[in-house]
Amino acid sequence: MDANDVSGELASLHYTGAEVQARVKEIAAQIDADYEGRRLLLVGVLSGAVMIMADLSRAMKSHCEMDWMAISSYGAGTQSSGVVRILKDLNTNIEGRDVLVVEDIIDTGLTLAYLIQNLQSRKPASLEIMTMFRKPEALSSSVKVRYVGFDLPNEFVVGYGLDYAGRYRNLTDVGTLAPHVYS
Numbered sequence: 001m002d003a004n005d006v007s008g009e010l011a012s013l014h015y016t017g018a019e020v021q022a023r024v025k026e027i028a029a030q031i032d033a034d035y036e037g038r039r040l041l042l043v044g045v046l047s048g049a050v051m052i053m054a055d056l057s058r059a060m061k062s063h064c065e066m067d068w069m070a071i072s073s074y075g076a077g078t079q080s081s082g083v084v085r086i087l088k089d090l091n092t093n094i095e096g097r098d099v100l101v102v103e104d105i106i107d108t109g110l111t112l113a114y115l116i117q118n119l120q121s122r123k124p125a126s127l128e129i130m131t132m133f134r135k136p137e138a139l140s141s142s143v144k145v146r147y148v149g150f151d152l153p154n155e156f157v158v159g160y161g162l163d164y165a166g167r168y169r170n171l172t173d174v175g176t177l178a179p180h181v182y183s
């Protein structure tokens, strides 16, 4: 679905599907160049990263392998607590591997801070992060992000993997949800 299909449910549009795809292609080309001659493992964080993982990996011109983690953030409400439980671990032993974590969004950065610490303890050859979207608070996080698609305002944004109550992940455009949808 695109923004026309849910026009009454969005307060504003930030990026069209075409803009997202163009940016994904640029990042894929950068990754191709940066990892030339290396054996890259992309690690997607379920569920939001499904869209970016599928598009990023297919926009790349070189080989990559893919694996997935599912994590759950402890704590009440919609804010990350930074305490994370692994619901599904990697199938791959990442010791000595070049690993690129693929995320849909970094908000507080707490989830990723935990994840990176956890993955680093498994002694990968390299560990970098790609996120399609980044919220303002993430800028003050200690986690260093190598590839960023777009910055977003601190609003309730949905689309391209970002959900509200499990919906809108399949929206190709990216926009702020209208308050009447969630209030």
Ligand code: PRP
Binding pocket: 045, 046, 047, 048, 049, 073, 079, 080, 103, 104, 105, 106, 107, 108, 109, 110, 111, 112, 163
């Ligand atoms: C999102 C996103 C990150 C996390 C970022 O996942 O995919 O994992 O939130 O938030 P933070 O930077 O504040 O820690 P979410 O828990 O919403 O699960 P989902 O991917 O299944 O939507």
